[in-house]
Amino acid sequence: MIEIDNLHVRFNSDKGEVHAVRGVSINVAQGEFYTLLGPSGCGKTTTLRCLAGLESPSEGRIAVGDTVVHDSAKGISVPTFKRDLAMVFQSYAIWPHLTVFENVAFPLREMKQKVAEAEVERRVKGALELVQLSGYESRPAPFLSGGQQQRLALARAIVREASVVLFDEPLSNLDAKLRAETRLELRNLVKRLGMTALYVTHDQTEALTMADRVAIMREGVIAQEATPTEIYKRPVSRFVASFIGQCNFAEGKITQPATASGNGLIETEWGNLAYSTQGRDAKEEVSVAVRPENVRLADATTPADTPRITGKVADIVFLGECLECKVSLGQSDLITRLHPSSAVAVGDAVDVVVMADDVALLAV
Amino acid sequence: MNNSASVSATDMDGKRPHNLRNIAAKFFPWAVLLLVFALVAAPIFSLVVGAFSQSRLPNEFSLDNMGLGNFHAVWVEQRIDLVLWNTAVYVIGATVFGISTAAVLAWLVERSDMPGKMWIYAGVPLGIAVPGILHAISWVLLLSPRSGFVNRGWMHMTGAEGPLFDIYTMTGLIFAEGLRLVPVAFLMLVPLMRSMDPSLEEAAAVSGASPMRTTRRVTLALLLPGVLAISIFQAITALENFEIPGILGMPVNLHVFSTRVFNLIENIGAIPAFGQANAAAVFYLAIALVVSFFYLRLVRHSERYTIITGKGYTPRAVRLGAWRYPAIGAAALFLFVSIVLPFLVLLYVSLVGYLRQPSIEAFQTFSFKHYATVFNQPRVGRVMWNTISLTLMSATTVTALSFVIAYIVVRTRFKARYTLDVMSFMPHSIPGIVLGLALFWLLVQFDSLTGASTFGSLGSLVVGFTILFLAYAVRAMSVAMIQVHPDLEDAAKLCGAPPWRVAIRIFAPLLMPTLVGIWIYVAMLSVRFISLPLILSQGGNNEVLGVMIWSLWNNGNINSVGAIGIMLMSAMFALALTLRILGFGKTTGGTSV
Numbered sequence: 001m002i003e004i005d006n007l008h009v010r011f012n013s014d015k016g017e018v019h020a021v022r023g024v025s026i027n028v029a030q031g032e033f034y035t036l037l038g039p040s041g042c043g044k045t046t047t048l049r050c051l052a053g054l055e056s057p058s059e060g061r062i063a064v065g066d067t068v069v070h071d072s073a074k075g076i077s078v079p080t081f082k083r084d085l086a087m088v089f090q091s092y093a094i095w096p097h098l099t100v101f102e103n104v105a106f107p108l109r110e111m112k113q114k115v116a117e118a119e120v121e122r123r124v125k126g127a128l129e130l131v132q133l134s135g136y137e138s139r140p141a142p143f144l145s146g147g148q149q150q151r152l153a154l155a156r157a158i159v160r161e162a163s164v165v166l167f168d169e170p171l172s173n174l175d176a177k178l179r180a181e182t183r184l185e186l187r188n189l190v191k192r193l194g195m196t197a198l199y200v201t202h203d204q205t206e207a208l209t210m211a212d213r214v215a216i217m218r219e220g221v222i223a224q225e226a227t228p229t230e231i232y233k234r235p236v237s238r239f240v241a242s243f244i245g246q247c248n249f250a251e252g253k254i255t256q257p258a259t260a261s262g263n264g265l266i267e268t269e270w271g272n273l274a275y276s277t278q279g280r281d282a283k284e285e286v287s288v289a290v291r292p293e294n295v296r297l298a299d300a301t302t303p304a305d306t307p308r309i310t311g312k313v314a315d316i317v318f319l320g321e322c323l324e325c326k327v328s329l330g331q332s333d334l335i336t337r338l339h340p341s342s343a344v345a346v347g348d349a350v351d352v353v354v355m356a357d358d359v360a361l362l363a364v
Numbered sequence: 365m366n367n368s369a370s371v372s373a374t375d376m377d378g379k380r381p382h383n384l385r386n387i388a389a390k391f392f393p394w395a396v397l398l399l400v401f402a403l404v405a406a407p408i409f410s411l412v413v414g415a416f417s418q419s420r421l422p423n424e425f426s427l428d429n430m431g432l433g434n435f436h437a438v439w440v441e442q443r444i445d446l447v448l449w450n451t452a453v454y455v456i457g458a459t460v461f462g463i464s465t466a467a468v469l470a471w472l473v474e475r476s477d478m479p480g481k482m483w484i485y486a487g488v489p490l491g492i493a494v495p496g497i498l499h500a501i502s503w504v505l506l507l508s509p510r511s512g513f514v515n516r517g518w519m520h521m522t523g524a525e526g527p528l529f530d531i532y533t534m535t536g537l538i539f540a541e542g543l544r545l546v547p548v549a550f551l552m553l554v555p556l557m558r559s560m561d562p563s564l565e566e567a568a569a570v571s572g573a574s575p576m577r578t579t580r581r582v583t584l585a586l587l588l589p590g591v592l593a594i595s596i597f598q599a600i601t602a603l604e605n606f607e608i609p610g611i612l613g614m615p616v617n618l619h620v621f622s623t624r625v626f627n628l629i630e631n632i633g634a635i636p637a638f639g640q641a642n643a644a645a646v647f648y649l650a651i652a653l654v655v656s657f658f659y660l661r662l663v664r665h666s667e668r669y670t671i672i673t674g675k676g677y678t679p680r681a682v683r684l685g686a687w688r689y690p691a692i693g694a695a696a697l698f699l700f701v702s703i704v705l706p707f708l709v710l711l712y713v714s715l716v717g718y719l720r721q722p723s724i725e726a727f728q729t730f731s732f733k734h735y736a737t738v739f740n741q742p743r744v745g746r747v748m749w750n751t752i753s754l755t756l757m758s759a760t761t762v763t764a765l766s767f768v769i770a771y772i773v774v775r776t777r778f779k780a781r782y783t784l785d786v787m788s789f790m791p792h793s794i795p796g797i798v799l800g801l802a803l804f805w806l807l808v809q810f811d812s813l814t815g816a817s818t819f820g821s822l823g824s825l826v827v828g829f830t831i832l833f834l835a836y837a838v839r840a841m842s843v844a845m846i847q848v849h850p851d852l853e854d855a856a857k858l859c860g861a862p863p864w865r866v867a868i869r870i871f872a873p874l875l876m877p878t879l880v881g882i883w884i885y886v887a888m889l890s891v892r893f894i895s896l897p898l899i900l901s902q903g904g905n906n907e908v909l910g911v912m913i914w915s916l917w918n919n920g921n922i923n924s925v926g927a928i929g930i931m932l933m934s935a936m937f938a939l940a941l942t943l944r945i946l947g948f949g950k951t952t953g954g955t956s957v
Contacts, residue, residue, distance in 0.1 A: 052566075052570055054570075080566070081569045087566075087567070089563045089566070093561065095567070095582060095585075096586065097586055097589075107571035107572055
């Protein structure tokens with residue numbers, strides 16, 4: 001549904017030329033919820049704005065559905081208002097001089113074929129109902145709360161029934177509680193209406209909970225593109241691993257490669273680790289990443305072939321849903337997340353284990 | 365809300381004399397309120413009472429001789445209804461012309477890719493430096509029907525019988541006043557255009573609206589309320605202006621309110637009709653108040669249209685294409701006509717031997733003798749001294765008083781702070797001529813009661829200017845103070861700084877550009893403004909430069925006017941440049957809206 005091919009964007013700024021997007025290629029299927037995640041300045045919003053036609057790419061090709069909307073090589077550039085898409089802005093961009101109803105009706109009134117007034121009314125009402133803003137029709141738009149403005153922006157985006165909806169950090173101006181509620185509502189709505197969504201955010205929770213597929217961007221390139229589970233469990237780089245959640249990192253050397261029949265072993269600064277990812281050779285230098293919640297206390301159920309790491313509890317932080325312990329291993333530390341009921345105290349000697357499946361080998 | 369909000373201006377320093385300090389802190393705001401009330405109400409009261417007085421002269425005023433005769437006379441004999449009509453045409457014409465010119469310039473500078481934007485951006489506000497009276501005089505020198513340089517040249521070249529353009533007409537008035545409105549309107553429009561969130565327009569494009577439709581339904585619709593408010597603000601300026609209609613309209617009996625009121629008391633060859641002048645001034649003031657009321661209403665409800673989200677935007681420039689060079693050409697032409705041309709005309713007049721059409725022979729008579737003449741006049745030293753003292757005193761008084769008022773309104777919980785705010789805005793709607801007349805009555809009564817000689821003193825002008833410019837200064841000051849977040853002061857307090865150190869190290873440096881900016885702007889206004897001094901000036905004690913130019917011009921002493929004008933304009937340009945360097949024009953531009 002969305003095809004972005006080798007997109008490059010260069011700006012002229014005060015500090016000289018900025019190469020904001022450096023060869024991004026994205027393919028979003030019909031009905032998919034695709035998220036671009038990254039720190040500020042990584043080029044994610046620029047990519048989105050190129051798709052909307054609000055920014056002009058220096059190089060590359062963009063297609064929405066069957067229409068090529070931009071092709072630098074062929075000199076094609078369809079102006080924004082002729083593209084079949086809708087967008088929710090970070091600032092919401094609610095027109096302050098129009099009422100709630102007129103804000104939503106705006107895209108309908110701008111359609112090529114004139115929409116009958118009764119039809120406009122029906123569709124606006126429908127859209128407002130979907131976002132639970134019924135009854136606010138005649139209110140001047142600035143007299144809405146932040147959350148309501150956000151939903152109004154959403155209603156305006158869906159009323160047009162465009163095949164693609166773009167979201168530019170739409171939840172970043174809401175407070176934490178409202179943001180959590182809105183996340184799922186928004187995803188469900190998009191799914192229910194069968195729209196294809198491209199969603200830009202810097203919030204990892206949003207990306208993990210909402211997206212079908214996530215692309216993590218850094219310095220104008222996509223660092224990794226995968227499903228949220230895959231990204232979380234198998235990050236390909238230190239950047240991806242630490243951008244999404246917390247992680248322990250170590251350098252190591254493979255002493256025994258993993259095969260189809262059994263786990264391999266890596267010698268790291270923490271001690272030996274079992275791992276299961278195949279395709280690495282013996283003696284290969286590797287970086288490993290282990291999530292804190294996957295570092296467990298060894299107990300009776302721990303398989304015998306999983307190497308134990310002995311250390312000393314150096315620090316405990318109570319986080320409510322878990323205990324975060326720093327286990328000192330002499331040269332290095334391991335952060336672990338334990339169930340709050342775990343009986344550990346600072347100074348205890350503990351054995352911790354990491355299951356072979358929980359060890360991620362980083363590509364870089 | 366927090367501690368600093370309850371601290372008033374007086375307890376900025378020290379903690380010792382506890383009781384005294386508390387009492388002072390409690391009564392100080394009331395004293396300020398009373399002062400502002402007195403400054404506004406006393407002159408207006410005497411003006412209105414004077415309008416009912418049927419004695420011939422103000423000092424013959426008696427309660428036994430009161431009546432409605434003046435109003436009747438003004439309406440029936442003086443045909444004030446015609447003046448009303450003229451004023452309406454003049455104000456509306458000048459506002460529409462001025463605002464549209466300023467809007468085009470602001471749009472080119474803010475939203476287009478016109479080359480040389482920075483020059484226009486820096487140049488337009490310099491127009492503030494050209495005093496209205498000199499503007500008007502230079503137009504007369506160029507476009508007076510028989511002797512204007514342009515008209516003479518035109519008739520000479522084409523053999524035409526009549527002039528190309530007669531400046532002594534309503535069109536001339538509108539043209540000259542419209543041009544004069546541009547700099548301030550421009551300074552107000554630029555932030556308005558800059559503050560618009562470009563995503564509002566992008567949202568329209570994403571919703572399928574073509575660029576034309578986006579401009580109409582979003583851009584213009586959003587700008588409209590702001591532009592309307594600025595237009596009314598400028599209309600008030602045009603309404604109270606005296607210099608332009610005084611030079612261009614009065615000689616041919618083309619009267620607007622300001623000149624009519626003046627004409628009733630200063631008409632050569634006629635007996636001054638003080639009571640009637642007051643009656644006309646009451647009409648005049650009423651109109652100004654109504655317009656100001658609409659302005660305040662409009663501004664108060666402007667939150668509905670708040671499009672300022674506090675972010676700095678850099679909207680993409682609209683590509684002008686082939687129109688880029690015509691655009692910069694037109695903008696440069698504006699700068700030439702409104703700033704360079706008046707300067708050149710006066711420069712020519714000040715240097716040429718005797719007044720004649722510019723030519724090679726005329727250039728050969730160039731000398732500095734008119735400058736010498738000016739300096740050889742004994743009154744000049746006195747006038748210069750008066751002007752400088754008046755400027756320094758007015759600017760300082762206004763800056764200090766507006767600081768105190770703004771502090772009370774913004775930073776304290778003084779009960780009547782809203783009243784104080786509104787009251788300090790009131791004088792904005794009092795035209796200079798009206799205030800001059802009102803003070804004239806007040807001072808004459810005061811002097812005849814007490815035997816003092818306040819009338820004809822320099823102090824009377826300082827009081828007058830303080831009243832006239834207070835509204836502007838308080839608004840600019842309040843806005844600047846609001847922007848200094850109280851947390852900044854609280855943070856300094858928590859770092860252990862005593863209140864007076866907070867004031868010196870935090871508050872003062874943050875507000876300094878505003879204080880200096882207001883000071884310079886009021887100083888410039890004090891030099892430019894001649895309507896009030898014209899009425900209150902009585903001989904050497906308080907004659908100022910503007911008044912001297914006025915009388916020299918009316919006596920036909922044109923070369924001296926040129927010489928004084930050039931010196932005055934040079935000083936004003938220096939002040940205006942300082943103001944620009946402080947970046948003050950940028951911040952206050954939007955605040956008065």
